[in-house]
Amino acid sequence: MLKLKKLVKTYATGDQALKSIELEVPEGQVLALIGPSGAGKSTLIRCINRLVEPTSGEVWLGDTELTKLNSSGLRRARREMGMIFQEYALVERLTVMENVLSGRLGYVGFWRSLTRRFPQSDVDEAFRLLDRVGLLAMADKRADELSGGQRQRVGICRALIQNPKLLLVDEPTASLDPKTSRQIMRLICELCAERGLAAIINIHDVALAQMFVQRVVGLRFGAVEFDGPPEALVPDVLTTIYGEEDWEATIKKDDEEVAQ
Numbered sequence: 609m610l611k612l613k614k615l616v617k618t619y620a621t622g623d624q625a626l627k628s629i630e631l632e633v634p635e636g637q638v639l640a641l642i643g644p645s646g647a648g649k650s651t652l653i654r655c656i657n658r659l660v661e662p663t664s665g666e667v668w669l670g671d672t673e674l675t676k677l678n679s680s681g682l683r684r685a686r687r688e689m690g691m692i693f694q695e696y697a698l699v700e701r702l703t704v705m706e707n708v709l710s711g712r713l714g715y716v717g718f719w720r721s722l723t724r725r726f727p728q729s730d731v732d733e734a735f736r737l738l739d740r741v742g743l744l745a746m747a748d749k750r751a752d753e754l755s756g757g758q759r760q761r762v763g764i765c766r767a768l769i770q771n772p773k774l775l776l777v778d779e780p781t782a783s784l785d786p787k788t789s790r791q792i793m794r795l796i797c798e799l800c801a802e803r804g805l806a807a808i809i810n811i812h813d814v815a816l817a818q819m820f821v822q823r824v825v826g827l828r829f830g831a832v833e834f835d836g837p838p839e840a841l842v843p844d845v846l847t848t849i850y851g852e853e854d855w856e857a858t859i860k861k862d863d864e865e866v867a868q
């Protein structure tokens with residue numbers, strides 16, 4: 609469904625953030641992207657929807673080569689890729705409902721978006737999504753009245769109301785406490801399963817990634833160092849991705865898989 613071919617990103621500073629990445633993500637697969645700081649995880653996610661322009665190589669979403677699209681083609685293609693951010697990127701003075709509906713701005717016409725008059729079907733879907741993530745009662749609250757976990761749930765609804773094929777998720781739990789982090793990861797993975805949605809989740813917490821995803825890709829110095837199931841992330845493998853460290857405390861223990 610998503611295919612990256614020889615994807616390279618060299619920043620103007622000369623930093624080679626991605627070195628010829630080859631990656632395929634089938635429909636419905638949730639993949640965690642791990643690796644040390646500076647490995648290129650954010651760059652990879654942002655090159656897919658061209659928030660960062662790749663230097664060379666190809667990005668394919670289904671039959672569309674995203675790297676070939678002009679700006680209007682890209683605008684259309686971006687509807688198919690929902691993005692969830694670490695810092696939520698909500699509009700603080702708008703309500704929860706308005707923030708969720710802003711996910712539809714790529715679909716509604718210019719005048720409608722200017723006056724924020726969304727079709728009833730969009731409003732109905734926003735209510736359904738808010739109900740699904742447990743925020744129905746918050747629909748009229750301002751975004752700046754919410755906790756971090758609640759904000760991220762709004763961010764998830766905003767991405768899903770686009771009806772995307774792929775979710776690009778950039779450190780969704782980095783600003784959250786451990787329990788809320790688990791809840792958010794679980795929610796993202798459940799929603800992907802319910803909707804047959806593929807996702808790439810850039811995440812620092814290896815144990816959290818191992819708990820929820822089917823596939824882990826480890827980046828190091830802009831190259832894929834590991835690609836496999838979470839249980840294959842043994843200490844030696846972590847050392848090749850991150851360098852020398854005592855990994856026993858990091859790797860998921862079976863009895864840690866709490867179903868809360």
Ligand SMILES: Nc1ncnc2c1ncn2[C@@H]1O[C@H](COP(=O)(O)OP(=O)(O)OP(=O)(O)O)[C@@H](O)[C@H]1O
Pocket residue numbers: 619620621623624625643644645646647648649650651652
């Ligand atoms: N806008 C930029 N201009 C120049 N260099 C950049 C830019 N953004 C990232 N880089 C460089 O590209 C490399 C990869 O950065 P990137 O942010 O993608 O890594 P990351 O794995 O997401 O790191 P982190 O986990 O710390 O967020 C780093 O060497 C970084 O310094």
